[in-house]
Amino acid sequence: xxxxxxxxxxxxxxxxxxxxxxxMPFSNSSGNWNDPLxxxxxxxxxxxxxxxxxxxxxxxxxxxxxxxxxxxxxxxGLGYMTATTFLLLLIGxxxxxxxxxxxxxxxxxxxxxxxxxxxxxxxxxxxxxxLTGVFLLLPVFIPQHGFYQGLWIAIFHSINSWNNAGFSLFxxxxxxxxxxxxxxxxxxxxxxxxxxxxxxxxxLYLWLRDRLTKKPERLLFSLNFKVATTTTLILLILxxxxxxxxxxxxxxxxxxxxxxxxxxxxxxQSVTTRTAGFNTVDFGxxxxxxxxxxxxxMFIGASPGGTGGGMKTTTLRVLTSCTKAILxxxxxxxxxxxxxPISLILKAVGVLIGSVGTVVLATMMIALVEPNLNFIQxxxxxxxxxxxxGLSTGITATISPVAKLVLILTMYVGRVGVLLxxxxxxxxPKPSAIRYPEENLIVG
Amino acid sequence: xxxxxxxxxxxxxxxxxxxxxxxMPFSNSSGNWNDPLxxxxxxxxxxxxxxxxxxxxxxxxxxxxxxxxxxxxxxxGLGYMTATTFLLLLIGxxxxxxxxxxxxxxxxxxxxxxxxxxxxxxxxxxxxxxLTGVFLLLPVFIPQHGFYQGLWIAIFHSINSWNNAGFSLFxxxxxxxxxxxxxxxxxxxxxxxxxxxxxxxxxLYLWLRDRLTKKPERLLFSLNFKVATTTTLILLILxxxxxxxxxxxxxxxxxxxxxxxxxxxxxxQSVTTRTAGFNTVDFGxxxxxxxxxxxxxMFIGASPGGTGGGMKTTTLRVLTSCTKAILxxxxxxxxxxxxxPISLILKAVGVLIGSVGTVVLATMMIALVEPNLNFIQxxxxxxxxxxxxGLSTGITATISPVAKLVLILTMYVGRVGVLLxxxxxxxxPKPSAIRYPEENLIVG
Ligand SMILES: [K+]
Ligand SMILES: [K+]
Numbered sequence: 001x002x003x004x005x006x007x008x009x010x011x012x013x014x015x016x017x018x019x020x021x022x023x024m025p026f027s028n029s030s031g032n033w034n035d036p037l038x039x040x041x042x043x044x045x046x047x048x049x050x051x052x053x054x055x056x057x058x059x060x061x062x063x064x065x066x067x068x069x070x071x072x073x074x075x076x077g078l079g080y081m082t083a084t085t086f087l088l089l090l091i092g093x094x095x096x097x098x099x100x101x102x103x104x105x106x107x108x109x110x111x112x113x114x115x116x117x118x119x120x121x122x123x124x125x126x127x128x129x130x131l132t133g134v135f136l137l138l139p140v141f142i143p144q145h146g147f148y149q150g151l152w153i154a155i156f157h158s159i160n161s162w163n164n165a166g167f168s169l170f171x172x173x174x175x176x177x178x179x180x181x182x183x184x185x186x187x188x189x190x191x192x193x194x195x196x197x198x199x200x201x202x203x204l205y206l207w208l209r210d211r212l213t214k215k216p217e218r219l220l221f222s223l224n225f226k227v228a229t230t231t232t233l234i235l236l237i238l239x240x241x242x243x244x245x246x247x248x249x250x251x252x253x254x255x256x257x258x259x260x261x262x263x264x265x266x267x268x269q270s271v272t273t274r275t276a277g278f279n280t281v282d283f284g285x286x287x288x289x290x291x292x293x294x295x296x297x298m299f300i301g302a303s304p305g306g307t308g309g310g311m312k313t314t315t316l317r318v319l320t321s322c323t324k325a326i327l328x329x330x331x332x333x334x335x336x337x338x339x340x341p342i343s344l345i346l347k348a349v350g351v352l353i354g355s356v357g358t359v360v361l362a363t364m365m366i367a368l369v370e371p372n373l374n375f376i377q378x379x380x381x382x383x384x385x386x387x388x389x390g391l392s393t394g395i396t397a398t399i400s401p402v403a404k405l406v407l408i409l410t411m412y413v414g415r416v417g418v419l420l421x422x423x424x425x426x427x428x429p430k431p432s433a434i435r436y437p438e439e440n441l442i443v444g
Numbered sequence: 445x446x447x448x449x450x451x452x453x454x455x456x457x458x459x460x461x462x463x464x465x466x467x468m469p470f471s472n473s474s475g476n477w478n479d480p481l482x483x484x485x486x487x488x489x490x491x492x493x494x495x496x497x498x499x500x501x502x503x504x505x506x507x508x509x510x511x512x513x514x515x516x517x518x519x520x521g522l523g524y525m526t527a528t529t530f531l532l533l534l535i536g537x538x539x540x541x542x543x544x545x546x547x548x549x550x551x552x553x554x555x556x557x558x559x560x561x562x563x564x565x566x567x568x569x570x571x572x573x574x575l576t577g578v579f580l581l582l583p584v585f586i587p588q589h590g591f592y593q594g595l596w597i598a599i600f601h602s603i604n605s606w607n608n609a610g611f612s613l614f615x616x617x618x619x620x621x622x623x624x625x626x627x628x629x630x631x632x633x634x635x636x637x638x639x640x641x642x643x644x645x646x647x648l649y650l651w652l653r654d655r656l657t658k659k660p661e662r663l664l665f666s667l668n669f670k671v672a673t674t675t676t677l678i679l680l681i682l683x684x685x686x687x688x689x690x691x692x693x694x695x696x697x698x699x700x701x702x703x704x705x706x707x708x709x710x711x712x713q714s715v716t717t718r719t720a721g722f723n724t725v726d727f728g729x730x731x732x733x734x735x736x737x738x739x740x741x742m743f744i745g746a747s748p749g750g751t752g753g754g755m756k757t758t759t760l761r762v763l764t765s766c767t768k769a770i771l772x773x774x775x776x777x778x779x780x781x782x783x784x785p786i787s788l789i790l791k792a793v794g795v796l797i798g799s800v801g802t803v804v805l806a807t808m809m810i811a812l813v814e815p816n817l818n819f820i821q822x823x824x825x826x827x828x829x830x831x832x833x834g835l836s837t838g839i840t841a842t843i844s845p846v847a848k849l850v851l852i853l854t855m856y857v858g859r860v861g862v863l864l865x866x867x868x869x870x871x872x873p874k875p876s877a878i879r880y881p882e883e884n885l886i887v888g
Contacts, residue, residue, distance in 0.1 A: 288817075342775055346775070373732075
């Protein structure tokens with residue numbers, strides 16, 4: 001079996017098991033068998049760490065139902081993080097023969113040679129971050145909900161933050177905590193580190209360790225590190241400024257807040273759109289411009305090797321570097337004085353075309369079965385599902401079963417990736433050895 | 445002065461002259477000086493062959509005003525066709541040294557060696573098509589409007605069809621003629637040939653001549669011919685089927701028509717969205733799904749070397765071929781057994797990123813100043829302006845001056861092209877000779 005088929009079927013089987021468990025009477029707070037569509041939707045949303053919901057998680061599901069969800073989120077997030085990290089490591093290994101680049105170097109230094117150690121290290125990182133999250137969230141939830149309930153809420157939200165899943169036990173998501181500084185920074189911190197990828201965290205850790213132990217040797221950061229951190233930083237700042245300026249005077253979102261809360265809410269929304277899906281304001285009340293910038297940020301998404309989704313920051317950077325290269329009349333595409341290989345450019349184009357194609361198709365299908373919905377609500381919902389974000393303007397629960405099935409498919413395709421899914425269906429490629437002559441065209 | 449600067453400034457000067465002429469009292473049917481914003485908008489729309497209007501052309505402008513518009517359309521369309529055809533010929537010349545490909549071959553055979561002959565041939569082709577159009581439209585307009593008025597209407601609509609401009613002298617555009625078979629096929633014929641490009645028409649003509657004279661030599665079609673014709677055909681058929689199925693039961697568009705008219709209207713709308721901008725149904729009454737497919741078709745647009753706009757059929761094909769290549773595990777991108785050069789792939793990416801960027805920016809700006817408009821109406825209007833289509837859901841006249849200025853800029857950027865405009869601003873590129881090592885990343 002090919003790698004792509006293993007990954008696609010792996011996600012499918014976890015979704016299937018999750019659906020069965022969520023169907024059971026013990027998962028439901030009413031003690032009855034669950035609606036199959038609700039179970040399938042919730043299981044897919046959890047395994048794909050999307051966080052879109054057709055029911056209110058806190059009241060509809062029993063403790064055991066919520067427990068199943070959190071386990072599915074953990075398996076989905078960890079599985080995705082591990083799979084993409086191994087892909088990054090494979091790339092690193094291939095290139096370490098030619099250049100002494102950072103990724104391999106950092107792996108050598110932390111004595112991670114085998115895949116077992118990488119897996120163990122990823123699990124350890126996950127546990128450290130999630131436990132820190134629980135610890136920081138306890139003072140937020142315990143005073144209001146008592147020790148046991150507060151502990152459970154803290155665990156649930158910490159795991160959902162690190163895995164960028166975005167399920168919440170509160171009916172209004174985290175709107176009730178929009179002014180809690182501790183919650184805002186704990187949740188956004190977990191989201192950012194979970195979304196930026198394991199490799200970036202490791203390089204950051206090694207760099208910090210070297211600084212503290214005053215090692216003379218200088219750590220070379222990998223290209224992935226440079227691209228992921230700078231792009232994430234730029235998008236976070238741009239997102240915060242945009243949300244702040246656009247929603248400043250909207251009385252139903254930021255309008256009534258004081259300045260500090262406005263900035264904090266803008267920051268929270270900027271972090272969460274890529275691709276956690278928590279919210280501290282009501283996206284159903286947002287202006288058209290605010291929704292549009294959200295759609296753009298959701299589509300770009302997080303960095304590879306993390307738990308987030310979307311087109312990925314690296315894809316965006318490769319594509320913008322192509323644009324820069326052609327404007328400078330160059331045929332080599334550069335990123336931080338490294339040449340981007342042609343196969344990577346083709347892959348970035350494939351990811352973009354596949355992503356746009358999926359979003360257009362899904363939007364089209366929902367627009368056909370739901371002619372009375374606002375277009376931006378449909379587009380918002382589809383991009384949110386595709387980029388495994390989970391934000392909604394509030395239509396998820398009320399759309400027709402066909403539209404829900406389209407969203408389920410979109411979440412799955414968005415998670416495993418269009419290219420991976422296609423190559424799983426098509427089977428392993430057999431590269432042709434025939435060379436054809438070049439011929440030019442005019443584009444644009 | 446660089447080529448890109450000449451083209452950008454050329455369009456700007458024609459727009460400036462056009463604005464001044466349309467400001468004059470003789471252009472206005474009321475005999476007063478015109479509103480500057482209306483004159484600027486109309487001149488830009490005419491020179492960029494967009495066809496968006498903020499006033500009713502037939503009643504607001506005098507005969508001389510309409511005459512100025514038709515001359516601007518003719519200069520704009522011919523100028524664009526000539527500029528892009530020369531770019532295609534330059535490419536052909538470069539490649540004829542290596543391969544005996546069709547374009548050079550066809551140029552040899554039609555004994556067009558110098559640029560004077562190409563220009564003369566383009567003008568001759570334009571006149572032949574436009575005169576045929578006038579001749580075919582006379583029986584449609586003369587019975588209703590008398591000889592002189594009917595002749596003027598026929599000339600106006602023929603020139604606007606061939607140049608893909610889409611201005612109409614009727615308040616409801618061509619809705620009144622939705623059941624006229626002659627008008628439907630004359631207008632769509634002119635649009636298709638005007639939009640597919642001069643080089644494709646020439647190759648088709650030579651091929652037909654060879655068939656008729658039974659020449660033993662076989663004409664090799666250029667890659668541009670193959671890509672432009674097949675993509676145009678596929679998009680036309682897909683568009684017709686989509687419009688037919690989506691609007692079938694919409695009582696305000698196709699619902700009340702008989703089957704023949706339904707098919708004819710679906711065909712007409714499929715042709716006109718890429719990128720003529722005439723309409724025989726009211727796009728303000730279309731379903732969300734119908735508007736969305738229109739937006740997609742408008743964005744793709746026409747073929748290079750013609751009068752149409754948009755991202756271009758060739759750009760789409762290069763990008764989808766990249767996707768196909770990566771799925772097949774290949775590093776060479778093929779189109780009809782020809783390898784697509786890396787510079788072309790980079791350019792296609794640049795065109796896509798630049799186009800999406802412009803549309804997103806313009807949509808964002810209009811959404812900010814017009815918070816009460818429907819999102820799909822804004823997106824529709826912006827894509828229509830960018831791809832020089834000229835279709836509208838009816839908001840062009842009523843939006844604020846700032847939004848109109850944004851549309852004016854969008855039309856201009858869409859016509860000269862983002863990459864060309866950028867390189868006009870940045871100046872000629874100075875390619876760097878330094879080679880950098882490769883490093884891989886994960887995208888998507
Ligand atoms: K999520
Ligand atoms: K047009």
